[in-house]
Amino acid sequence: MRQVRTTTPSKTIAGQGVRTPVAPVRPTGELRLGIRIAYVPASCHHAARHHPIGAPDRSTPPADRTRRLGRTASAGSRPGGRAAAAPAGEDGAPAAAVGAGPIGRQRVIVNHEVRGRGPVAVVLAGSVGTDLSLWDAQVDPLVDAGYRVIRYDHRGHGSSPVPPGPYRLADIAGDVLALLDHLGVRTASVVGVSLGGMVGMWLGTHAPERVQNLVLCCTSADLGPSANWQTRADLVRAEGMASVVDQTMGRWVTAGYGDDSALREMLLRVPAEGYAGCCEAIGSMDLVGGLGRIAAPTLVVSGAQDPATPPEQGARIAAAIPGARQAVVQGAAHLGVLEKPEEFTRLILSGLPPATGDAMRRSVLGDVHVDRTRVTEFNRPFQEYITDSVWGSVWTRPGLDRRTRSAITLAVLTSLRAHDELTMHVRAALRHGLSREEIAEVLLHTGAYVGVPAANAAFAAAQRVFDEDDA
Template sequence: MILHHVVDGPADAPVLLLGGSLGSDVSLWAAPARALSQRYRIVRFDHRGHGLSPVPSGDYEIADLGRDVLALLDHLGVPRAHYAGLSLGGMVGMWLAAHAPERVDRLALACTAAFLPPAQGWLDRASAVRGGGLAAIADAVLSRWVTPGVDPGPGPRAMLLGTPPDGYAACCAAIAAMDLRPALPRIAAPTLVIAAAEDLATPPVLGAEIAASVPGARYAVVADAAHVAVLQRPDEVTDLIARHLAGDPVGDAAAIPAASRHAAGMAVRRAVLGDAHVDRATARADAFTADFQDLITRYAWGEVWTRDGLSRRERSLITLAMLAALRCEDELAMHVRAALRQGLTPDEIREVLLQVAIYAGVPAANAAFAIAARTLASIGKEPHDT
């Protein structure tokens, strides 16, 4: 199987592969390709299940997509190439650089992640697409490709809607099963990680974590851009890639700046507590409380809740128990609602509060049961709903 691809630039120039995001095709990289093709032989390709590439049956793995790129290089007679990939394309790039280091010269990774849980969310998205096509998720996906208030235009929507549903769903399964973190220290190619400041799909902190794990990697953040930064800031992304390929020390040594922690924290805070709650909290912030809102977003949500050591579900269980023991009534009600968003059932919440009764005392648990019962009733949940 040979991926659909488009080649531009001088035949004798160094080769640069450009891999796109989930739900994109070769047109995603059109603007950067025009600029970069003056110095490089540009090979844009459609991932399997995307654009005009074949759509093999069954679920895929990132390794499958990576081997497709190796087969494309063999088909083109290219022993070694630069690689730049965005989102899914970046995931493929990490796999290539770790598992076929002799084929990758310089590596640029944009708006991507080495690990992107929860897996069930990706499987649910795959199911939605298989049942209703790309139209079932198009509005939600496109809203994350660009920053709020920016119209992505008809091209990106047509590109997304033109993706074969089975191929898109199979790539969702690949992301669900992906964990490239153990492979990152093996990457020897000079690497630049590019994050977008307003990216909610793969927040900047995830890019910073990749850069921290790849030896010698550099890290840069593009302002005023969301997940598909090349749509909104093509010139900035192109310039960063061009400078990196030329050997310039682009960006900074791996670190997680405050702005990235805030962006990552806000994304997780919204995922756990819901947009409505976070919107109310931020709307109420004033000169007196703004610093506190920033503090909890950066540190509680951007440092602790983003860590991989525990799942969000497990963190919800722990948080419920601690808030109940500390008699934090308002916070407890908020986190009962948040726990339901993370997939906990009323029966599981009850078990947490029983544990509180044993280790923190009956009065604390009694108050917590009353608060939890009122909260569940207010959203139409019965204590034994599952």
């Protein structure tokens, strides 16, 4: 039986596994959170304590932090801070800069939890009607793989503020931008289920500089008709969340899922206004026209038995986003990350950029090259240095994409006449999508500044790679 856990809203300190309770959020006006942060060494996170404001310290049993379906909330807002305004653009147009927006609309700092210290940030965005516990099965594998994992509750869900609806998708996606700014995260990969996938597509279209990779699970770019969503919003406002529980369970999981009582309780906890506002956002959004502008590497994952967003809708998304690919998981309905956690976790990891030096090195140079590198006691310190400092600290940085890094590397190696290194990086450049013509332009441009002999030798080295590939 899947159990539900509820906790006091709190904030988790990145990489330290520490949650500290916060004061309740005012429903209107300034959105303020009182936060008291207790810094504890990462090695001591199992002994972390909750420190209620104005109350004595009390130990928190480690069992309370086990992975179970339920509310594992952690608040997020600047202490005594003011929530920024929502983006001004509609769902079919770019949003305004962070912090800007029409009078009366507020961007909120949503309830969130941060785990891990890796250089690559991953945002987990859930479905309408769920809270951040939806991702319990994915968090540890992602942290273990080296990622900094940020999961959150949509506005109006879990322990996030509940501004009055209706909402727009631009509002909900704008909350993610505000959260990233709040955490000091410049770019992140976005993994989203249903509404979370819609948020990912919106960000990929309107804030591409903030998005590294996208993994879009059980989602749609146009989930009309809008009248159906308005009817559902009106229903929950009038009769409460109990009015939609039965029909929702039939979409979320297959008949073979078993005991769904924890899911029902999670849905019933959602504030009716928050659920209704998100329904109205889904009903009014249409992302189809912007899919072709998404440049982030994208993986679409569909549940074979998903009646809400069937694989055909995922296929349309994958066909419209340049270079996107699709995977279909058998035996999964709409909440596939919950129903088939191992399969979805494996696919999610395959759709993310490498998070560690060794993973990046293998991704760029290939397993064959890395595995045949001779590591001895003499060169081990150097091999560890380049793996950790070069591949782990430089190549994993989000400021440049891998095509650009490959082009820069080719130019530098040409100028250094490091031909052995150059040939393997020509292969890496091809792997990253540079064409032979683009590689030639890089070498030609480099030759104008470092000299003809160096460029001539570089062209010869690149040609040998091409000849081997053509053989």
